[in-house]
Amino acid sequence: MEDKNLILAKELLEKNEVIAIPTETVYGLAGNAYNEIAVKKIFEIKKRPFYNPLIVHIASVERLDTVAESIPAIAYKLAEMFWPGPLTLILKKKSLIPHWVTGGKDSVAVRVPNHPLTLQLLNTLDFPLAAPSANPFGTISPTQADHVANYFKNKIPLILDGGTCKSGLESTIIGFENDQVILYRHGAISIEAIESITGKLISNTHQDATPIAPGMLSKHYAPNTNTIATSDLKKEMSLYSNRKIGVVAFKELDFEAKNCNVEVLSKNGLLEEAAKNFYAALHRLDKENLELIIIEQLPDYSLGKTINDRIQRAIKK
Secondary structure, three states, X not given: OOHHHHHHHHHHHHOOXXXXXXXXXXXXXXXXXXXXXXXXXXXXXXXXXXXXXXXXXXXXXXXXXXXXXXOOHHHHHHHHHHOOOOEEEEEEEOOOOOHHHHOOOOEEEXXXXXXXXXXXXXXXXXXXXXXXXXXXXXXXXXXXXXXXXXXXXXXXXXEOOOOOOOOOXXXXXXXXXXXXXXXXXXXXXXXXXXXXXXXXXXXXXXXXXXXXXXXXXXXXXXXXXXXXXXXXXXXXHHOOOOOOEEEEEOOOOOOOOOOEEXXXXXXXXOHHHHHHHXXXXXXXXXXXXXXXXXXXXXXXXXXXXXXXXXXXXXXXX
């Protein structure tokens, strides 16, 4: 990426404009986290309800205490292990973080993204960036710059193109209450990896009224096309043989699929590859004017558990 784009990004953000930035998870819609004008613009552009908090992005773990306080030792241990990376921590916010960022709560979601372009940008700024995914509220998350462009066209002044997101799933969100470590969102770091440091997690991943973290709403990450999930792809496809359907398969099919669009997430059934390709597959199928998308559920462990979580939220009525 040319330096002039980073210079332009810095200038726009300092003027409280909102731009799109790449991360290793998904593209983000970013603005000055300290400025209420910029933060309100994010909510308005996304059409996101104001009670749904945003994630604050900082340049390094050394800047954590600029946005949060009363930080438990286990939070620093997790940060040291997984930052920069797709881990978001829910912590007590400092007073300079506007309530607009946190959905009116006294906690703030914070992480250090693992993308060289965005880290370079963050290191030039005097403020952190509030940045939810760069898509209209509830729709498929963007993992490529053209996904963002298709969503917003002329609604934002700049999209920093950092290529395809390497993880392809949102960050895992972890919080701390009464000496307990809580999972608020499945993400690109597996629960098994987190629990190797924290011990057994308490799970609290669904909250529709007043979510403490992003990604907790029942309906989210959804295509416009009617979507269903199945553990028996061949059988489910046979029920819709006379319909115009799309299929998201975990690995290469061992049967012939006629008259349908098939997206294979990983030819050899690799969970990390499937995660990287998942949202892009949904984007492609959602543009095909299909009657139905059928998604194959993945093995329910590691990143398969995260993808299954996204599938369930996508098909929620």
